Amino acid sequence: xxxxxxxxxxxxxxxxxxxxxxxxxxxxxxxxxxxxxxxxxxxxxxxxxxxxxxxxxxxxxxxxxxxxxxxxxxxxxxxxxxxxxxxxxxxxxxxxxxxxxxxxxxxxxxxxxxxxxxxxxxxxxxxxxxxxxxxxxxxxxxxxxxxxxxxxxxxxxxxxxxxxxxxxxxxxxxxxxxxxxxxxxxxxxxxxxxxxxxxxxxxxxxxxxxxxxxxxx
Amino acid sequence: xxxxxxxxxxxxxxxxxxxxxxxxxxxxxxxxxxxxxxxxxxxxxxxxxxxxxxxxxxxxxxxxxxxxxxxxxxxxxxxxxxxxxxxxxxxxxxxxxxxxxxxxxxxxxxxxxxxxxxxxxxxxxxxxxxxxxxxxxxxxxxxxxxxxxxxxxxxxxxxxxxxxxxxxxxxxxxxxxxxxxxxxxxxxxxxxxxxxxxxxxxxxxxxxxxxxxxxxxxxxxxxxxxxxxxxxxxxxxxxxx
Numbered sequence: 001x002x003x004x005x006x007x008x009x010x011x012x013x014x015x016x017x018x019x020x021x022x023x024x025x026x027x028x029x030x031x032x033x034x035x036x037x038x039x040x041x042x043x044x045x046x047x048x049x050x051x052x053x054x055x056x057x058x059x060x061x062x063x064x065x066x067x068x069x070x071x072x073x074x075x076x077x078x079x080x081x082x083x084x085x086x087x088x089x090x091x092x093x094x095x096x097x098x099x100x101x102x103x104x105x106x107x108x109x110x111x112x113x114x115x116x117x118x119x120x121x122x123x124x125x126x127x128x129x130x131x132x133x134x135x136x137x138x139x140x141x142x143x144x145x146x147x148x149x150x151x152x153x154x155x156x157x158x159x160x161x162x163x164x165x166x167x168x169x170x171x172x173x174x175x176x177x178x179x180x181x182x183x184x185x186x187x188x189x190x191x192x193x194x195x196x197x198x199x200x201x202x203x204x205x206x207x208x209x210x211x212x213x214x215x216x217x
Numbered sequence: 218x219x220x221x222x223x224x225x226x227x228x229x230x231x232x233x234x235x236x237x238x239x240x241x242x243x244x245x246x247x248x249x250x251x252x253x254x255x256x257x258x259x260x261x262x263x264x265x266x267x268x269x270x271x272x273x274x275x276x277x278x279x280x281x282x283x284x285x286x287x288x289x290x291x292x293x294x295x296x297x298x299x300x301x302x303x304x305x306x307x308x309x310x311x312x313x314x315x316x317x318x319x320x321x322x323x324x325x326x327x328x329x330x331x332x333x334x335x336x337x338x339x340x341x342x343x344x345x346x347x348x349x350x351x352x353x354x355x356x357x358x359x360x361x362x363x364x365x366x367x368x369x370x371x372x373x374x375x376x377x378x379x380x381x382x383x384x385x386x387x388x389x390x391x392x393x394x395x396x397x398x399x400x401x402x403x404x405x406x407x408x409x410x411x412x413x414x415x416x417x418x419x420x421x422x423x424x425x426x427x428x429x430x431x432x433x434x435x436x437x438x439x440x441x442x443x444x445x446x447x448x449x450x451x452x453x454x455x456x457x458x
Contacts, residue, residue, distance in 0.1 A: 120268055121305035121364075125319035125371055126295040135318055139309040217309050217351040 008187045011178050018174035019195050025170060026157040029092050033099025033156075034149070040104035041111070055104065062101035068162050070094050075166045087168040095156060102152050110145030111137060143215050150207035154200045161196075171195060218277075219244055219375055219406045220265060225274035227260060234260050235271065236430040242375070245404040249417035249438075252427035253453060258410045259302075261427070262379050265408065266290075266297045279374045295323060298368030302380040304360040306352040306367070313339065313348040316367045323371065331370075338366040342396050358389025362396055369400075376400065378409040414457050418442050426450050 043055030062070070075090040085093065114137050122132030164173035175192040179185050220242035227235035234257045242248050250258045263269035264276060267283050267290050276283040279296040307315050316335035320326040326334070339345045342362040352360055361381055368376060378397065382390045394416050401407055401420050411417060417424050418438045425435040426445075434441060434450045445451045 115303075115305070117301055117303045117305040118307060121299075121301060121307070121367075124266055124268060124294055124297075124299040125368070126291050126323045127319060128291055131322050135322060136307055140307075143309070215309075217353060 003187055004184060005187050005191070007182065007184055008178075008191055011182075011188075012191075014174060014178070015171065015191065015195060018169060018171040019199065021168070022157065022160045022163075022170040022172075023199065025088070025091055025095065025163065025168070026153070026160045029095035029099055029160075030153050030156055032092075033096040034103045036096065036100035037103030038107055040100055041107040044104065044108060045111075059101045059104055062098055063105075067094065067098050067159055068165065070098060071162060071166060087163065087166045090166060091160070091163040091168050091170075095160065098159075099152065099156055102155075103149065106145050106148045106152060107141070110148070111141040113144050114140045146207065146211055150204060153207075154203055157200060157203065158196060218242070219246075219279060220408070221275075221277045222265075223275045225261070225264060225271055225276065227257075227264065227269065227271040234430050235264070237274070238427075238430075238432055240425065240432070242406060242408060245406055246423065247401045247407045247409065247421045248423050248425060249421040250408065250410045250425045250427060251412070251414070251417055251453075251457075252433075256427045257430040258427045259379050262377050262408060262410050265375075265377055266294050266299055268299075291323070295371055296374045298371060298373035298376040300361070300364050300368055300376065300378045300381045302383050304357070304364045304384070306355075306360050306363050308352055311349050311351055312344065312355070312363050315352070315363055316370045319367070320370050335366070335370060338369050341369075341399075342366045343392070356389055357385045358392045361385065361389075361393045365393075365396055365400075375406045375408065378407065378411070380410050380412065382411070382413055412457070414442070414454075426453065428453070 040055050040058055043051040044059070046052055046055070071090060071094040074085065074094050075087065078085065118136050118140065119132055122136035123129070127135065160170055161172035163170045164176060167173060171192060175188055179188050182188065218241055220240065222238055222240040225235050225238040226233065238257075238261055240248075240261075250262065252258050260269055264271050265278055267276075274284075278293065281288050281293040281296070283290075283293065306312075307318070310318060313332060313335050316338055317328070317331040320331045320334065321328060336345060336348065339348055342365055344359060344362055344366070347355065347359065347363075352363065355363065365376075365381075381397070382393050385393065390413070394413060397407070397409070397416070398420050409417075409421070421438055423435060424438050424441040426433045426441060426447075426449075428449050434445065434447050441450070442454065445454055
């Protein structure tokens with residue numbers, strides 16, 4: 001058996017285009033999901049029992065069901081009751097909701113790790129609870145969570161490949177198509193894997209660079 | 218009367234850590250609280266600005282009655298500065314930003330005004346050259362002086378010090394005590410929980426010895442250090458000096 005990587009190169013632009021879809025779907029759901037996650041965390045840390053239960057329940061349900069099943073529910077399940085989303089929207093919604101649960105837990109761990117003395121110092125100066133949170137706790141908390149958030153971003157990026165099962169034209173879906181066209185299975189998926197790997201590595205590298213610039217303290 | 222405490226009781230579950238404390242502090246008075254670890258002195262101090270809740274008793278501070286549910290704690294705390302054992306300077310803010318934060322957010326002082334006032338406070342604690350550095354580059358003594366300046370920025374009527382030198386290297390203890398002494402001389406009302414007997418003896422107007430959640434004995438430094446009345450006080454002081 002001989003490998004013909006040369007045969008694959010003409011398809012590289014298509015792959016890169018699909019990679020771009022993977023990246024922006026991930027970035028968009030990460031931003032929206034992390035924002036939601038912050039609110040889920042705040043609900044979990046709330047004074048109100050109902051909110052705490054909601055936050056807790058949300059996190060548990062999402063974390064204990066597969067993303068694939070969540071995606072089927074949104075795309076096919078909701079379709080059955082007359083709520084139709086196209087593949088792109090389904091993936092965006094599914095990944096955002098999924099990411100929210102994980103980032104909520106990341107925020108919780110990071111914020112809880114901020115020394116309580118800082119909170120007390122803020123309150124003792126006469127700042128309200130919300131002011132203390134915003135001006136005193138938040139930044140050290142973000143610094144604590146950044147490595148875990150980077151990790152979560154990469155995991156989400158790799159999980160975006162399941163968009164292929166509902167025919168979103170992201171990288172994996174396009175790889176499958178090219179595979180059935182050319183039957184160069186090994187070559188195509190090797191290059192595909194390499195594209196995923198390089199992108200993930202670039203994200204990790206970029207995050208470390210941001211950390212260095214943003215946290216001079 | 219700046220501070221007036223009556224019958225203060227505090228329980229952690231079954232454990233009663235404060236068993237009825239009475240205490241008054243007048244304008245410009247410096248009260249030092251001494252006693253062994255676990256005697257409840259820090260807990261008592263933290264009750265004075267309600268960082269710690271209590272079960273029974275009344276605390277009135279700068280005219281605010283802490284037992285009334287209508288009392289706005291944030292207003293109380295504007296009048297009551299606090300300095301902690303672990304400094305608690307904000308790591309993500311420069312020295313001057315640490316000091317400017319509360320005046321800008323709480324009393325809505327303009328940025329320029331807050332900076333001017335902050336620089337004056339830094340001069341007072343001898344750290345003008347550190348205004349724009351981040352706290353991680355500072356020594357413990359320097360951090361604690363920043364924390365003192367930060368508390369003073371709210372122009373409090375009372376300053377509470379919770380073992381301010383206990384986490385410091387012996388060499389830097391002096392610079393913090395020096396700042397506190399200057400503050401006392403300027404007429405600041407101060408309550409200081411401390412293990413620094415030299416400071417208590419020299420600077421305070423009154424010393425309170427606590428043990429097992431009660432005030433065992435109090436008096437002027439001369440009375441308490443010179444002629445302690447209770448066996449427990451004598452035993453404690455003989456170990457300290």
